[in-house]
Amino acid sequence: MKDQGMSVIVRTITRFVYGLIIVFGFYVIMHGHLTPGGGFQGGAVVASAFALLLVAFGSAGLKGRINLHWLQSLEEVGALAFLALGFLGIGTAFFYNLFAGSGGFLFGASVPNPGHPNPGIFTAGGTVPLMNWAVGLKVMTGIAAVVIIMLVGSRKEEAE
Amino acid sequence: MRKALLFVAFLFVSAFLLLAASELKSLDPQTQTEIPRFGSPQAVTMDDYFIDHAQGEIAVNNVVTAVVFDYRGFDTLGEATVLFAAVVGVLALFRRLREDER
Numbered sequence: 001m002k003d004q005g006m007s008v009i010v011r012t013i014t015r016f017v018y019g020l021i022i023v024f025g026f027y028v029i030m031h032g033h034l035t036p037g038g039g040f041q042g043g044a045v046v047a048s049a050f051a052l053l054l055v056a057f058g059s060a061g062l063k064g065r066i067n068l069h070w071l072q073s074l075e076e077v078g079a080l081a082f083l084a085l086g087f088l089g090i091g092t093a094f095f096y097n098l099f100a101g102s103g104g105f106l107f108g109a110s111v112p113n114p115g116h117p118n119p120g121i122f123t124a125g126g127t128v129p130l131m132n133w134a135v136g137l138k139v140m141t142g143i144a145a146v147v148i149i150m151l152v153g154s155r156k157e158e159a160e
Numbered sequence: 161m162r163k164a165l166l167f168v169a170f171l172f173v174s175a176f177l178l179l180a181a182s183e184l185k186s187l188d189p190q191t192q193t194e195i196p197r198f199g200s201p202q203a204v205t206m207d208d209y210f211i212d213h214a215q216g217e218i219a220v221n222n223v224v225t226a227v228v229f230d231y232r233g234f235d236t237l238g239e240a241t242v243l244f245a246a247v248v249g250v251l252a253l254f255r256r257l258r259e260d261e262r
Contacts, residue, residue, distance in 0.1 A: 033220040038228065072251065079244050086233055095233030100218040110219070117215040124219035131229045131236075138240060142247040153254045 005058035014056035021049035029136035033125040034118065039132040043139025050144040051151075059152040071145040078138030085127050085134060100126025 005011060028035075029042030050066070089096025102108035107130065109123040118124055201207070214226040228236050 032225050033222055036222060036224075038222065038225045068251075072247075075244070075247060079240055082240055083237065086237060095230065095237075097218050097230050111216075118219045118221045120221075121219070126218055126230075128218060128220050128225060128229045131233070132225070135229075135236070135240060139243065142243055146247055146250045149251060149254045 005060075006056050010056050014052055018049045018053055021052065022046055025049065025136075025140065029132055030129075031122075032132035032136075033128045034120060034122065039135030040139050042132075043136040044143060046136075046140040047143035047147065050140075051147045054148055054151055059148075066144070066148065068145060068149065071141045071148075075138050075141040075145065078134050078136075078141065081134035082131055082138065085131050088127065097126040097128065099130075100124075100128075102126070106130070 025042045025045035025048075027042070028037035028045055029039055032038035032042065086095045089098040092098075099106050099108040107123050107125050107127075109121055111118050111121060111124055210223060210227055210231065214223045214231070215221060218226055218230055220226040220230070
């Protein structure tokens, strides 16, 4: 097994599709507070794009493009950001939503008629969208790191 | 012999489960209150609160996200900790292979 990835068809389709998958994952993360989805789901979608790249091009195709140390550091950044956002509302309660409805600052936009569903205002929701971003960053880098190192490691053992 | 033993054990377990399922429909002997049918919700107060108030309180249309990141944020912290531990464990297990790569 020379670890060259899969056939030309798969590699061509992957070149078309992986950007779209990444964009869709970021869309799911970004609109987690308005549409179905959220940080975990979007992060898993983005990580699946990395897994597709790895399967289609082989571990040689990824060498030099993705740095595992970067992935690991970004995962820890996401975890720390999530924890910090939880501690922001510690004055009232742990994970209290401090920014919701505070008036414009950091996703604090107020909704026209309170008590009713948000008619689609993107900058509302308080800490929920920020936590979506933190958890999304954490999940996408974490799952990508796990998939990459396990696939590369098992292929290396096969080759030996 | 082994197969017969397995069959008897299977019969015993399924009989026990059937008995338990039939008992579920009857009254609770201590409190004399009716045990809810299998699959029907028992306590709906919190569910109703989330469904009624989540969109108004924090202006988040996605009620699931509101529960996960706001009302039950502490559980999500535990979930994130599990994922973090898994990633750190895998990276530590495959450390030797990563050092070869460098």
